[in-house]
Amino acid sequence: MSYPDEQLLDRRPLLRNAADALPERVGAPLHAFLDHLDATPLIELTADYVTTFDHRKKFSPYLTYFAYGDTRKRGMALLRFKHAYRRAGLLIGDDELPDHLSVVLEFAATGDPEAGKRLMIEHRAGLExxxxxxxxxxSPWAYVLESVSATLPPLVGRDEDAVARLAAVGPPEEEVGLAPFLPGGAR
Structure with missing residues (x-):
């Protein structure tokens, strides 16, 4: 789920072997995505990635965005990710936000699988x-998310409601300090 580069393309045989070893519900979507990688020039992959993830908030790869939007509360949520990484002995640099899906997936795969899974479940509505x-x-990137989702418990009840509510309303917006600029004045 990170920006596609030559290294990703070079790892296709390794990724195919890994996908072969996974249960069908997890591996099949990865194979479909790898087929897309095989058939698409790198310049098109990178352009599609930027168009998909950098230009549309609807597909933001930052998991806390969906729960907190661009509000002050998001900062505390980001700290929770950093603390989880630190507890597992991993330090993340300041050049990447800790809630980027590729960072969370790497952490779940190589750092602390249970903590990584817990973080994804906590932000399941946004992920879904x-x-x-x-x-x-x-989007071919949907295959990767299909595989990730297949590793998590099925959505039920409140989780399904949270996804529907988020789809209808969207992420929260910060209104603190904006009262004089809101329609109708202060609230």
Missing amino acids: LIRLGLREAK
Whole structure:
């Protein structure tokens, strides 16, 4: 789920072997994505990645964005990610936000699988919203999210409601200090 580069393309045989070893529900979507990588020039992959993830908030790869938007509360959520990484002995640099899906997936795979899974479950509504949006847009990146989602417990009850609510309303917006600029004045 990170920006595609030559290293990703060079790792395709390794990724195929890994996908072969996974249960069908997890591995099959990865194979579909790898088929896309095989058939698409790198310049197109990078352009599609930027268009998909950098230009549309609907597909934001930052998991806390969906729960907190660009509000002050998001900072505390980001700290929770950093603390989870630190407890596992991993330090993340300041050049990447800790809630970027590629960082969370790498942490879950190589750092602390249970803590990584817990972080994804806590932000499941956003993860599912990305997955559903990518599927609807017929984006090849949807295959990767299908695989990730297949590793998590099924959505039920409140989780399904949270996804539907988030899809209808969107992430929260900061209104603190904006009262004089809101329609109708202060609230």
